[in-house]
Amino acid sequence: MSDISEKPHGELWSREGFREDPYITAETLEEAGDAPAIILPLAVWLGLDEEVRNATNRKIGVSVAPGESIDPLLTLLDTIPVIALHFPAFNDGRSYSKAEMLKNQHQFKGELRAVGDVLIDQVAYMLRTGFDTLKVTHAVTLTRLADHNLHDTPVYYQPGRGSHTAPGTYSWRRVPAV
Amino acid sequence: MYRYDEFDHAFVSARVDQFKDQVERRLAGELTEDQFRPLRLMNGVYLQLHAYMLRVAIPYGTLSSRQMRKLAHIARHYDRGYGHFTTRQNLQYNWPALKDMPKVLDELASVEMHALQTSGNCIRNVTADHFAGAAADEVADPRPYAEILRQWSSMHPEFSYLPRKFKIAVTGAERDRAAIQVHDIGLHLKKNATGEIGFAVYVGGGQGRTPMVAKKIRDFLPVEDLLSYTTAIMRVYNLNGRRDNKYKARIKILVHETGTEELTRQVEAEFRVLKETDLKLPQKDVDAIDSYFAPPSLPVRPEGWSELAAARKADHAFSAWVDQNVTPHKNPDYGVVTISLKPIGGIPGDATDAQMDLVADIAEKFSQDEIRVSHEQNLVLPHVAIADLRIVYDLLLTDGLATANAGLITDIIACPGLDYCALANARSIPVAQRISERFGKPERQSDIGELKIKISGCINACGHHHVGHIGILGVEKKGEELYQISLGGSGDEICTIGDITGRGFSSEEIVDAVETIVDRYLEIRTDKEETFLTTYRRVGAAPFKDALYSEAANAA
CATH class of the missing domain: 3.30.413.10 (Sulfite Reductase Hemoprotein, domain 1)
Structure with missing residues (x-):
């Protein structure tokens, strides 16, 4: 727990706290210059040469809009350092299903990141569907996360990440693992 | 009926505490109405023409007398002395003050009730046949499955921001009293050739501006697959349902535009992946939930039939009420009584606090402590002995609750x-x-x-x-x-x-x-x-x- 930061040093949040985001977001590889860690749009990322994509001297992640399919990524998951799923508005819930599929069905081992309209009321849902990190810009959300106030419930009625079965009760019930 | 355990209590009280905090921040001006809106909607608080409205969930329309008395108490102390029963088996209060909402939610929680998911683009209150567990024509009681779905859908992390609201109805008889074919998902509980219980699954029904009858996508789904199959449907909808136009966002439009065959293929493909996961229902859990809905042990009351014949002969109005408002029960000594909330010239679905108290008293004495709310905006006493019909009728008569019009032209929704x-x-x-x-x-x-x-x-x-x-x-x-x-x-x-x-x-x-x-x-x-x-x-x-x-x- 030593790396929990009490104040936001950056806007990238995980259960361990805030940390600097090593990635920059760019529209093209050229635009990114020689940045060591880049996130590119899905179409651009898919258009890269395999050698460029798998280069060991830098990390190239991919961002996916809600209307884009994750199917083309499924055979390449082992090579992707980070997938950023977009929430253009808090009420666009498509990325929750993609998170669930990437982490649970396809065992994506890289970093799964939520970007966009990330609000405090959605944080618990994001963690439970499989997101590792959240890129946060909303002021109230930043404050609440800094206070470790996740607006979570003490029990859950569905299986999900970050929880374990609640002994002595029904199969679908869970309690938080942390 | 279902009783909360510690798990349920912990969940509901945490949600009430969160909402208290949000209301306080709204009243203090820290939250604007725009920021408050999605938060209040998650707790069933709407802004109507004249005031805030609170919509209370009555899961699958089942209430105990204690719960009904609490609803009366809330109507009396926080509203103007009445409530409105809706076509989704819920209750609406039209006039509570925002500052009182957390207290009202506390009151509801004290009788194992809440207002969660009665609005918003999430899975709404699951409805069921209002004669469940009582009707003579029932194959199996749909409420245990509605309860499992209620729990599973509560604050579902993947399905709380759907393209649009989502309504599930369950019935357990051939005669569909739950209107399952005009729901997003309709489940018809039935037996297969070998006597096992399962569901026919209907998807994509709905009303609104584009009314559609649901399509059957599965003739028999084993009970153990209920949550995995529902998850498969929800996931296909969440990913592919239209979000560009709220009038085209319900699953009925997705079914229509995708085609039933292709949509079924997508659901079945997702289901194959989900079938052998944590979502599989163990029989012991189904049995445990089922035991909450065990049929009440009803005393043998054969004397009712001769008494009834005499009472009917003596009083034409009573006889008409029995004809119209009493439905056959599984147990021949009993009947299912519909209490009409449609007095001639009255407001359909409205009940005063005194009427709610009266119904609670009658249910406690004469209906095994059980009351149902029907989607036709009436109340139901599910287990009344034929021998008690006369006294129940007389009691209902004292406060305008004995209108003999169930199913007739004045039983208007x-x-x-x-x-x-x-x-x-x-x-x-x-x-x-x-x-x-x-x-x-x-x-x-x-x-x-x-x-x-x-x-x-x-x-x-x-x-x-x-x-x-x-x-x-x-x-x-x-x-x-x-x-x-x-x-x-x-x-x-x-x-x-x-x-x-x-x-x-x-x-x-x-x-x-x-x-x-x-x-x-x-x-x-x-x-x-x-x-x-x-x-x-x-x-x-x-x-x-x-x-x-x-x-x-x-x-x-």
């Missing part, structure tokens, strides 16, 4: 309409009241027989007008309220969407127009046994259109 609702274009309640008065005479109603009138005050169809035998839709045209009529709709197992007759009628004309339709029906039915719906299905719209429009032309 109506949405709140322009009297309350911010979305409405026209009033619904006054039209319902005037129709009720016009046809209120017992002999006339009885002669007309089964006839379901359903009235909506706008295209959103909360009053289910599309599935009314006679449906009435209020629209606004050049500043005037105008009422469009549709005929031949039905929400039961032979589900049909009504056909629009033609031009609409003014508020002054609409009741006469309904009477014209009814008179034509009486002229052309083969005999008294042929109901309005059967007649309509035999002859079609033409005779009714003739009557409506040629008569209007003659009068002009």
